[in-house]
Amino acid sequence: MGQVKHSLYRFAWILAFILAAGCAHVNIPQPHDRSEPLDPQDGFFIEKKVNDARYVNIRGFEHMKVGRPLFDRIEEYESLEGLEAKKSFVEEFLKEAYALNDRAVVDASQKLTVEEISAFLAVPHSSEEEDEDEEFDPNVPGDTPRERFLNAYRKHAEEEFRRELSAFRSISSEEIVDRYWKKLVSSIDESIITKGRTTRMVSMAPLVPFVYAWIWYHELTDDRGPHVPEFSDRTVFYPEERTSQEDVSRITDDWLLLRYYAPVVAQEKAKKLTYAP
Numbered sequence: 008m009g010q011v012k013h014s015l016y017r018f019a020w021i022l023a024f025i026l027a028a029g030c031a032h033v034n035i036p037q038p039h040d041r042s043e044p045l046d047p048q049d050g051f052f053i054e055k056k057v058n059d060a061r062y063v064n065i066r067g068f069e070h071m072k073v074g075r076p077l078f079d080r081i082e083e084y085e086s087l088e089g090l091e092a093k094k095s096f097v098e099e100f101l102k103e104a105y106a107l108n109d110r111a112v113v114d115a116s117q118k119l120t121v122e123e124i125s126a127f128l129a130v131p132h133s134s135e136e137e138d139e140d141e142e143f144d145p146n147v148p149g150d151t152p153r154e155r156f157l158n159a160y161r162k163h164a165e166e167e168f169r170r171e172l173s174a175f176r177s178i179s180s181e182e183i184v185d186r187y188w189k190k191l192v193s194s195i196d197e198s199i200i201t202k203g204r205t206t207r208m209v210s211m212a213p214l215v216p217f218v219y220a221w222i223w224y225h226e227l228t229d230d231r232g233p234h235v236p237e238f239s240d241r242t243v244f245y246p247e248e249r250t251s252q253e254d255v256s257r258i259t260d261d262w263l264l265l266r267y268y269a270p271v272v273a274q275e276k277a278k279k280l281t282y283a284p
Contacts (some may be wrong), residue, residue: 048112048160049134057118062111066194068171070164071104072111073195084188089183097188098175112160116153124152128159134196238275245271 049069051059062072077100087093116124147162149155177185246269258264 057115064196072108239278240276242274
Protein backbone atom coordinates (compact mmCIF):
# COMPACT_ATOMS: atom_id res chain seq x y z
CA MET A 8 0.00 0.00 0.00
CA GLY A 9 2.80 2.39 0.93
CA GLN A 10 4.50 1.66 -2.33
CA VAL A 11 1.33 2.53 -4.26
CA LYS A 12 0.98 5.85 -2.39
CA HIS A 13 4.61 6.63 -3.11
CA SER A 14 4.05 5.97 -6.81
CA LEU A 15 0.98 8.22 -6.82
CA TYR A 16 2.88 11.04 -5.14
CA ARG A 17 5.67 10.65 -7.64
CA PHE A 18 3.23 10.73 -10.56
CA ALA A 19 1.57 13.85 -9.13
CA TRP A 20 4.93 15.65 -8.88
CA ILE A 21 5.81 14.74 -12.46
CA LEU A 22 2.41 15.93 -13.68
CA ALA A 23 2.77 19.21 -11.78
CA PHE A 24 6.23 19.73 -13.26
CA ILE A 25 4.93 19.19 -16.81
CA LEU A 26 2.06 21.61 -16.26
CA ALA A 27 4.39 24.21 -14.83
CA ALA A 28 6.73 23.87 -17.79
CA GLY A 29 3.78 24.30 -20.12
CA CYS A 30 2.67 27.45 -18.35
CA ALA A 31 6.18 28.86 -18.55
CA HIS A 32 6.25 28.37 -22.33
CA VAL A 33 6.38 31.73 -24.14
CA ASN A 34 3.97 31.84 -27.04
CA ILE A 35 5.04 33.16 -30.43
CA PRO A 36 2.68 34.96 -32.78
CA GLN A 37 0.81 32.22 -34.58
CA PRO A 38 0.44 32.54 -38.34
CA HIS A 39 -2.94 33.91 -39.32
CA ASP A 40 -5.04 31.32 -41.05
CA ARG A 41 -6.10 32.16 -44.55
CA SER A 42 -9.44 33.96 -44.59
CA GLU A 43 -12.25 31.99 -46.18
CA PRO A 44 -12.82 34.47 -49.04
CA LEU A 45 -9.42 33.49 -50.45
CA ASP A 46 -10.32 29.81 -50.62
CA PRO A 47 -12.52 30.06 -53.74
CA GLN A 48 -9.73 31.67 -55.77
CA ASP A 49 -7.08 29.25 -54.55
CA GLY A 50 -9.41 26.34 -55.20
CA PHE A 51 -10.16 27.76 -58.63
CA PHE A 52 -6.45 27.79 -59.49
CA ILE A 53 -6.13 24.16 -58.41
CA GLU A 54 -9.24 23.17 -60.36
CA LYS A 55 -7.91 24.80 -63.54
CA LYS A 56 -4.38 23.48 -62.92
CA VAL A 57 -2.74 26.86 -63.46
CA ASN A 58 -0.47 26.98 -60.38
CA ASP A 59 3.25 27.31 -61.06
CA ALA A 60 5.47 24.70 -59.39
CA ARG A 61 8.22 27.31 -58.96
CA TYR A 62 6.19 28.95 -56.20
CA VAL A 63 6.11 26.88 -53.01
CA ASN A 64 3.39 27.36 -50.39
CA ILE A 65 3.97 28.07 -46.70
CA ARG A 66 1.43 26.25 -44.55
CA GLY A 67 -0.41 28.75 -42.35
CA PHE A 68 1.09 31.61 -44.37
CA GLU A 69 -0.95 31.10 -47.53
CA HIS A 70 -0.62 34.75 -48.46
CA MET A 71 3.12 34.11 -48.96
CA LYS A 72 5.17 31.86 -51.22
CA VAL A 73 8.83 30.88 -51.55
CA GLY A 74 10.89 30.53 -54.70
CA ARG A 75 14.46 29.48 -55.40
CA PRO A 76 16.05 32.87 -54.44
CA LEU A 77 14.30 32.82 -51.06
CA PHE A 78 15.20 29.17 -50.53
CA ASP A 79 18.85 30.10 -51.01
CA ARG A 80 18.60 32.88 -48.40
CA ILE A 81 17.25 30.70 -45.59
CA GLU A 82 20.73 29.67 -44.44
CA GLU A 83 21.76 33.32 -43.99
CA TYR A 84 19.72 33.53 -40.81
CA GLU A 85 22.15 31.27 -38.91
CA SER A 86 24.95 33.81 -39.33
CA LEU A 87 22.95 36.70 -37.86
CA GLU A 88 23.43 37.96 -34.32
CA GLY A 89 21.25 40.29 -32.28
CA LEU A 90 17.54 40.98 -32.10
CA GLU A 91 17.44 43.86 -34.58
CA ALA A 92 19.48 42.08 -37.24
CA LYS A 93 17.29 38.98 -37.08
CA LYS A 94 14.03 40.94 -37.04
CA SER A 95 15.14 42.98 -40.03
CA PHE A 96 16.07 39.84 -41.97
CA VAL A 97 12.81 38.02 -41.18
CA GLU A 98 10.67 41.06 -41.98
CA GLU A 99 12.37 41.45 -45.33
CA PHE A 100 11.88 37.73 -45.98
CA LEU A 101 8.15 38.03 -45.18
CA LYS A 102 7.77 41.00 -47.51
CA GLU A 103 9.51 39.20 -50.37
CA ALA A 104 7.42 36.07 -49.79
CA TYR A 105 4.25 38.17 -49.87
CA ALA A 106 5.33 39.90 -53.10
CA LEU A 107 6.13 36.51 -54.64
CA ASN A 108 2.65 35.25 -53.76
CA ASP A 109 1.13 38.24 -55.55
CA ARG A 110 3.26 37.47 -58.60
CA ALA A 111 2.15 33.83 -58.47
CA VAL A 112 -1.51 34.88 -58.37
CA VAL A 113 -1.00 37.23 -61.32
CA ASP A 114 0.78 34.52 -63.32
CA ALA A 115 -1.97 32.00 -62.56
CA SER A 116 -4.70 34.45 -63.53
CA GLN A 117 -3.00 35.07 -66.88
CA LYS A 118 -3.55 31.40 -67.73
CA LEU A 119 -7.31 31.78 -67.27
CA THR A 120 -9.59 32.99 -70.04
CA VAL A 121 -11.80 36.04 -69.61
CA GLU A 122 -14.83 33.76 -69.84
CA GLU A 123 -13.56 31.58 -66.98
CA ILE A 124 -12.88 34.57 -64.77
CA SER A 125 -16.23 36.19 -65.57
CA ALA A 126 -18.02 32.97 -64.75
CA PHE A 127 -16.13 32.76 -61.45
CA LEU A 128 -17.05 36.32 -60.49
CA ALA A 129 -20.70 35.75 -61.39
CA VAL A 130 -21.09 32.98 -58.80
CA PRO A 131 -21.48 33.92 -55.09
CA HIS A 132 -18.64 32.51 -52.96
CA SER A 133 -19.65 33.70 -49.49
CA SER A 134 -21.64 31.94 -46.79
CA GLU A 135 -24.23 33.48 -44.50
CA GLU A 136 -22.03 32.85 -41.46
CA GLU A 137 -19.23 35.13 -42.65
CA ASP A 138 -18.89 38.68 -41.42
CA GLU A 139 -19.54 41.46 -43.89
CA ASP A 140 -15.86 42.43 -43.90
CA GLU A 141 -14.84 38.87 -44.69
CA GLU A 142 -17.18 38.35 -47.65
CA PHE A 143 -15.82 37.84 -51.12
CA ASP A 144 -16.54 41.05 -53.01
CA PRO A 145 -16.61 40.66 -56.82
CA ASN A 146 -17.52 44.34 -57.21
CA VAL A 147 -14.12 45.73 -56.28
CA PRO A 148 -12.73 48.37 -58.65
CA GLY A 149 -11.24 47.17 -61.90
CA ASP A 150 -11.54 47.91 -65.61
CA THR A 151 -11.63 44.23 -66.61
CA PRO A 152 -12.85 40.99 -65.02
CA ARG A 153 -9.21 39.95 -64.55
CA GLU A 154 -8.42 43.13 -62.64
CA ARG A 155 -11.48 42.71 -60.40
CA PHE A 156 -10.49 39.08 -59.79
CA LEU A 157 -7.00 40.11 -58.69
CA ASN A 158 -8.20 43.08 -56.64
CA ALA A 159 -10.70 40.89 -54.78
CA TYR A 160 -7.86 38.54 -53.87
CA ARG A 161 -5.54 41.36 -52.83
CA LYS A 162 -8.21 43.03 -50.71
CA HIS A 163 -8.01 40.21 -48.16
CA ALA A 164 -4.39 39.18 -48.68
CA GLU A 165 -3.16 42.69 -47.90
CA GLU A 166 -5.14 42.78 -44.66
CA GLU A 167 -3.81 39.38 -43.60
CA PHE A 168 -0.24 40.37 -44.34
CA ARG A 169 -0.64 43.62 -42.41
CA ARG A 170 -1.81 41.67 -39.34
CA GLU A 171 1.00 39.14 -39.70
CA LEU A 172 3.63 41.85 -39.99
CA SER A 173 2.17 43.78 -37.06
CA ALA A 174 2.26 40.67 -34.85
CA PHE A 175 5.86 39.94 -35.81
CA ARG A 176 7.00 43.51 -35.18
CA SER A 177 5.64 43.26 -31.63
CA ILE A 178 8.23 40.58 -30.75
CA SER A 179 10.82 41.94 -28.34
CA SER A 180 12.85 38.81 -27.60
CA GLU A 181 15.57 37.26 -29.75
CA GLU A 182 14.56 33.80 -28.53
CA ILE A 183 11.01 34.29 -29.76
CA VAL A 184 12.25 35.58 -33.11
CA ASP A 185 14.32 32.39 -33.45
CA ARG A 186 11.27 30.26 -32.73
CA TYR A 187 9.12 32.29 -35.10
CA TRP A 188 11.70 31.78 -37.85
CA LYS A 189 11.91 28.07 -37.13
CA LYS A 190 8.12 27.82 -37.31
CA LEU A 191 8.08 29.72 -40.61
CA VAL A 192 10.80 27.63 -42.25
CA SER A 193 9.35 24.32 -41.04
CA SER A 194 6.00 25.31 -42.59
CA ILE A 195 7.43 25.65 -46.10
CA ASP A 196 6.18 22.89 -48.38
CA GLU A 197 8.73 20.66 -50.01
CA SER A 198 10.03 21.93 -53.32
CA ILE A 199 9.27 20.02 -56.50
CA ILE A 200 13.04 19.62 -56.86
CA THR A 201 13.39 17.65 -53.62
CA LYS A 202 9.88 16.20 -53.29
CA GLY A 203 10.04 12.43 -53.50
CA ARG A 204 13.81 12.47 -53.95
CA THR A 205 14.41 9.80 -51.30
CA THR A 206 11.79 7.52 -52.83
CA ARG A 207 13.32 7.95 -56.27
CA MET A 208 16.81 7.26 -54.97
CA VAL A 209 15.70 4.08 -53.20
CA SER A 210 13.69 2.84 -56.18
CA MET A 211 16.55 3.50 -58.62
CA ALA A 212 19.31 2.08 -56.39
CA PRO A 213 19.19 -1.46 -57.94
CA LEU A 214 19.95 0.05 -61.36
CA VAL A 215 23.04 1.97 -60.26
CA PRO A 216 25.53 -0.95 -60.73
CA PHE A 217 24.25 -1.52 -64.27
CA VAL A 218 24.64 2.18 -65.13
CA TYR A 219 28.22 2.23 -63.84
CA ALA A 220 29.00 -1.02 -65.68
CA TRP A 221 27.72 0.53 -68.92
CA ILE A 222 29.91 3.60 -68.39
CA TRP A 223 32.99 1.48 -67.61
CA TYR A 224 32.36 -0.69 -70.69
CA HIS A 225 32.41 2.32 -73.00
CA GLU A 226 35.44 3.78 -71.24
CA LEU A 227 37.35 0.56 -71.99
CA THR A 228 36.13 -0.13 -75.53
CA ASP A 229 35.57 3.26 -77.15
CA ASP A 230 38.46 4.60 -79.18
CA ARG A 231 39.15 8.01 -77.69
CA GLY A 232 42.61 8.51 -79.19
CA PRO A 233 43.50 11.25 -81.70
CA HIS A 234 42.22 10.77 -85.23
CA VAL A 235 44.53 12.07 -87.96
CA PRO A 236 42.72 12.11 -91.30
CA GLU A 237 44.63 11.77 -94.56
CA PHE A 238 44.25 14.61 -97.05
CA SER A 239 45.48 14.28 -100.60
CA ASP A 240 44.34 17.60 -102.03
CA ARG A 241 44.02 21.10 -100.75
CA THR A 242 42.73 24.37 -102.15
CA VAL A 243 44.16 27.64 -100.88
CA PHE A 244 42.25 30.90 -101.16
CA TYR A 245 44.38 34.04 -101.05
CA PRO A 246 42.94 37.52 -100.59
CA GLU A 247 43.65 40.27 -103.09
CA GLU A 248 47.00 41.91 -102.85
CA ARG A 249 47.25 43.82 -99.61
CA THR A 250 47.63 47.54 -99.57
CA SER A 251 51.13 48.87 -99.29
CA GLN A 252 50.10 51.55 -96.82
CA GLU A 253 51.93 50.82 -93.57
CA ASP A 254 49.82 52.78 -91.08
CA VAL A 255 46.66 50.67 -90.98
CA SER A 256 45.01 53.03 -88.47
CA ARG A 257 44.78 55.64 -91.20
CA ILE A 258 42.86 53.40 -93.60
CA THR A 259 39.24 54.53 -93.77
CA ASP A 260 38.08 52.59 -96.81
CA ASP A 261 36.26 49.41 -95.79
CA TRP A 262 37.43 47.39 -98.79
CA LEU A 263 41.05 48.31 -98.20
CA LEU A 264 40.69 47.18 -94.57
CA LEU A 265 39.11 43.93 -95.69
CA ARG A 266 41.98 43.24 -98.06
CA TYR A 267 44.51 43.98 -95.34
CA TYR A 268 42.92 41.76 -92.70
CA ALA A 269 41.50 39.02 -94.94
CA PRO A 270 42.86 35.56 -93.93
CA VAL A 271 44.41 32.87 -96.06
CA VAL A 272 41.93 29.96 -96.21
CA ALA A 273 43.10 26.40 -96.94
CA GLN A 274 40.51 23.73 -97.70
CA GLU A 275 41.82 20.17 -97.38
CA LYS A 276 40.13 17.21 -99.07
CA ALA A 277 40.33 13.56 -98.10
CA LYS A 278 41.02 10.79 -100.59
CA LYS A 279 37.65 9.17 -100.05
CA LEU A 280 34.86 11.45 -99.01
CA THR A 281 32.38 10.09 -96.49
CA TYR A 282 30.08 13.06 -97.02
CA ALA A 283 28.55 14.87 -99.95
CA PRO A 284 31.13 17.23 -101.54
